[in-house]
Amino acid sequence: MNTKLTPQQEAIIRSTGDIRINAVAGSGKTTTLVEYAAARPSGSRILYIAFNKSVKQEAIRKFTERGLSNVQVETAHSLAFRHVVPGSNFRVSPTGYKTHEIAALLQFPAIGEKHGEYIIANHINKFISYFCNSDKTKVQELNYLDTITDELAGKFVRSFYQVIEDGTRQLLARMNRGEIAITHDFYLKRFQLMNPQLPYDYILFDEAQDASATMLAIFNSQKATKVMVGDKHQQIYGWRFAENGLDKSPFSLFELSTSFRFPQPIADLGSDVLGWKTILGKHTPVTITGAGKGTAKKTKATIARTNLGLLLNAINFITDNPKARKIYFEGNISSYTYADDGTSLYDVLNLYNEKPDMIRDQMIKTMKDVDELEEYIEKTEDVQLSIMLDIVKEYENEIYDILKDLKGRHIDEKERANADMVFSTVHRAKGMEYDVVLLVNDFMTEAKLEKTKEENEQPDFKKLNEEVNLLYVAITRAKTKLLIPETLLPKNFPPATCIEPVAVKKEITYEREQPVSGAYQRPSGTNAGKGKTPGKSGSWVKPAGPGRSVPAKTLPGRSTQDTKDAYQPWTTDLDKELRRLYQLDQPVSQIARDMNRTRGAIMARLKKFNFFLD
Incomplete structure (x- = not known):
């Protein structure tokens, strides 16, 4: 040795x-x-x-x-x-069951709720996962309501609890008899019940x-x-x-307690962030010795809390660095455009654009408009659909060009070490390490943690604890240098050469901030009318699509008022101004600020003029 x-x-x-x-x-x-x-x-x-x-x-x-x-x-x-599987009559479904597949298998009677059969099927899918990941031997030993956080979803589940529980038991029984394909969670559960x-x-x-x-x-x-x-x-x-x-x-x-990955200042930063847990109650201070002596700055990664935060940053990166031809998304970029059940981001976009003939997902296809999708999300707490809808509202039809550009720059996994930038959510970065790490400004801050505790009579301490853990995990991916938004630094944290605070003009905000459990949360204090989606600011702008209103979002360094022109049509004079600014070698981010547009809108327009051709 x-x-x-x-x-x-x-x-x-x-x-x-x-x-x-x-x-x-x-x-x-x-x-x-x-x-x-x-x-x-x-x-x-x-x-x-x-x-x-x-x-x-x-x-x-x-x-x-x-x-x-x-x-x-x-x-x-x-x-x-x-x-469990070899020698049995079991066959494994590689991707599990889609919501519409469960609805078709169980054939629910009409329950008097719009898309009720799909909402029930969605809850059955999650109840199966809840049971298969528990140590219980019977479904009835669990209370599925314990997993629900949204008030509207809770109301629905309470109204149809017996239907959901019976459907869960029926589907598990059919898997057990080998009548239908089993899931990965199912054979793990069956293994436990075999008492091996x-x-x-x-x-x-x-x-x-x-x-x-x-x-x-x-x-x-x-x-x-x-x-x-x-x-x-x-x-x-x-x-x-x-x-x-x-x-x-x-x-x-x-x-x-000794880390060989990073130097002492990054170890201290991780310890201090964990110290935020004192806000939540009793916490034993964590001492970490940083013994890392890395000096390399070859591998660079951007790590975000959410998919939307990551996509925003990836777009900013390629628009400000047009010569960066090699990027890599941990888990592959396709995994960020499809939900676990196979629902595509493009299905949500086609629903948003009122193009039902182009929707492939059978469940999404039954919905008339985005309002119905939002109601479904609220009643199911479907976080992945929620994020997809956020992305669609942010970029609309620019999504096609944006994803085409990102995929065109995406390299194979075996080349990831040569990427100009690796992009990852913190969950996908778990177990990874990079020379240089840039954190996106969408993590829980110390101030927000204090505010959340003060404003909630019964805060969910377990979820808030995981939010602190997420930032700690992200920080400790760095080996040599960490670039961190100044809002994420603990109070009075001392300067260090390996930690570079990044100035933040405006905090990245979205209509929906995803809790760690993945539950969907409706915005508080809003009263949206038909066809409207509330933003945190409560202001509205008219988009290009028919009959829709979307929130004027707050983007990095931009106020709500700044983006009021983001959805206005391009004119000959605006195109001339765009060409002039670009030919002056101004960064795309600066052009976007000058023209009160999103970076995605500027990028899409420039591509139309072939300004990004090599």
Whole structure:
């Protein structure tokens, strides 16, 4: 062994019995687990459970390089699949069920609600996920209402709870009988209900802070010596019904508090952000030692809290950097234009444009207009559709050119290290690291956290805690340099060469701010009439499309009043002014400000004149 270990790592390797390890970002937890496995008695059978497929592949490489052929590496789902599916009559649906497919399978009677069968089907889909990720053995042991946050959605679910619960049980029973394809969550749940005893002497469970209760139940029931590792402050998947296994475990606690990824100032920043949790109640201060000594600035990434925030920033980047020909979206750019159930951003755009013949999604196709879609979103808390609608309202028909341009610059995964910029939401950046990181100004701030607590009689502390975790995870992706909006810096944080505050003229705001659970939240204090969508400012502008009104949005550095001309038609004089400004080599962002247009509108117009041709 050539690796020099810290005293904390050596204590873990020498330990006996069941243990849990709280490991800060970049603290070498995989290296620690590899050396732990190497120190076990010869011939020991060891299982390592990885968080996802990419982590699994990396772990296989590291265990193989260490010569540990006695270690089996699996994800929770690959482990369950091997024990449930082969030799059975089950067939797996690779993408799960769309809302309209569930409605067709269950054939609900009319319930007197517009699109009621689809709203019920949407809730059944989520109830199935809730059950399959729980440790319960029967659907009836759960109260699905516990997952609902929106008042209108809650009212709907209470009115049709028995229909939703019965449909959930019926669909699960049909999967169990092999009558219909099973989902990935289903075979994991079935594995738990089989009460398996796995043939291993040691089981190492990674990312335990974001484990499903189902997998924790399987893990905790094993007779093997158990090791769980994670960072309780990196729990960011509560909206997927994940639980923090580290906090719930009685195992002996060990710490890995030295990060080899970043220097001390970034470690201090991460600690100080976690200190915001004192606003929410009791919090034990976190000490992180930053031992990173990186100086490279090759890999650069922009990380956002939301898909919309990321898209806004990506558009700003390519318009201000037209020579940047290589960009990469973590998870591939297509994943940002399709919902998990296959609904396309273009379906929402075609509904917005009142072009029903061009809509492919069968559920969206039944809706007459955007108002009906918004009502559906409110009653289902469908966060992915909500984000798609936000993007459509922001860019309208510019979406075609914008996505074409972004996809034209997008490179393959194997070339991602050579990208001019990598773009990622914080969830997709989990487990990644980059030399230089730029944060988008759409995370929870200290001031907003304090305000949220003050204004809510019963704030959801669990969700607010995850919002703080999201910023901590984003900050700790940086190895050499972090560019952070000044609004996200803790009060009185000292200057550091590796941390560059970015001035923010206006905070990025959207009509809908997505809570960490993924639930849709209607704007408060609004009273929108037919065909209108309220913005935070309450002001309205008339768009190009027939019979619609959209909010005048607040964009970076722009006031609501600034964008009042954004939807006005282009004239000959405006085109002349656009050409003049562009030929003066002004940045697109400056042209947009001068002409009171969005950057997307300027970019689309310039493309029409072939100004961006190489």
